[in-house]
Amino acid sequence: MRYIKKSGTEPEDLQKYKRDCRRASPPLKITYKDMPKDGSRKQLAVDQGYICAYCMRRVCLDSENKEQYINIEHIVPQNQLTDEEATNFSNFIGVCSGGRDKKDNARKTCDAYRGALSEEQQIMQLNPLNEAQMETIRYRPTGEIYSTDKVLSHQLSEKLNLNGESTYLKENRATAYQNLLKVLKREKVQGKWSKTLLKNMWDVFCKPNETGAYREYVGVYEYWLKHWMHK
Numbered sequence: 001m002r003y004i005k006k007s008g009t010e011p012e013d014l015q016k017y018k019r020d021c022r023r024a025s026p027p028l029k030i031t032y033k034d035m036p037k038d039g040s041r042k043q044l045a046v047d048q049g050y051i052c053a054y055c056m057r058r059v060c061l062d063s064e065n066k067e068q069y070i071n072i073e074h075i076v077p078q079n080q081l082t083d084e085e086a087t088n089f090s091n092f093i094g095v096c097s098g099g100r101d102k103k104d105n106a107r108k109t110c111d112a113y114r115g116a117l118s119e120e121q122q123i124m125q126l127n128p129l130n131e132a133q134m135e136t137i138r139y140r141p142t143g144e145i146y147s148t149d150k151v152l153s154h155q156l157s158e159k160l161n162l163n164g165e166s167t168y169l170k171e172n173r174a175t176a177y178q179n180l181l182k183v184l185k186r187e188k189v190q191g192k193w194s195k196t197l198l199k200n201m202w203d204v205f206c207k208p209n210e211t212g213a214y215r216e217y218v219g220v221y222e223y224w225l226k227h228w229m230h231k
């Protein structure tokens, strides 16, 4: 999970929908169910570099691609909001499918996992739009994600299942770490990595490609390269 900086307040199709509802006579109710979602999906995907806001797996805008099609997640859950509040773009982030079709909850992640919890349990403080919070996120060589803040650390596992043994996330993050190590070690023995080498690796692993997409699990590369740069 990493900090997401949104580029805009509300996509045009959503603004138009709200305007039309308010102008109708009598005015129409503004609801999440009825609002157009394509503009929001697009803006979220672009702002996030086509990775899930929680697990950093690939997301895309192709609705035919069931595995990767981006879902809109409400940070403050919908059951805590009025109909109109549930259309507030500032509360949206883009997430992966999280295995929502799987029967076994232990295999779900992200909002698919959170959505299967009780209404009360769905409430969480974790928020990738909060920069200070995201600076507390860490990774272990085993791939485990945690936070230096105890409450947030607990929520990464308990609310989103980001360390679940029945998912591949931890393993995939460990592989990302190993790949980075392998490439660096090919250049120089560990401990002899210069700032320049690490910076060059940053450009390779942490910058979006020409389509604006980050590598999956980019937060792992960012974390470790920063960690070594500051040693």
Ligand SMILES: [Zn+2]
Pocket (backbone or CB within 6 Å): 052, 053, 054, 055, 056, 057, 095, 096, 097, 098, 109, 110
């Ligand atoms: Zn995800």
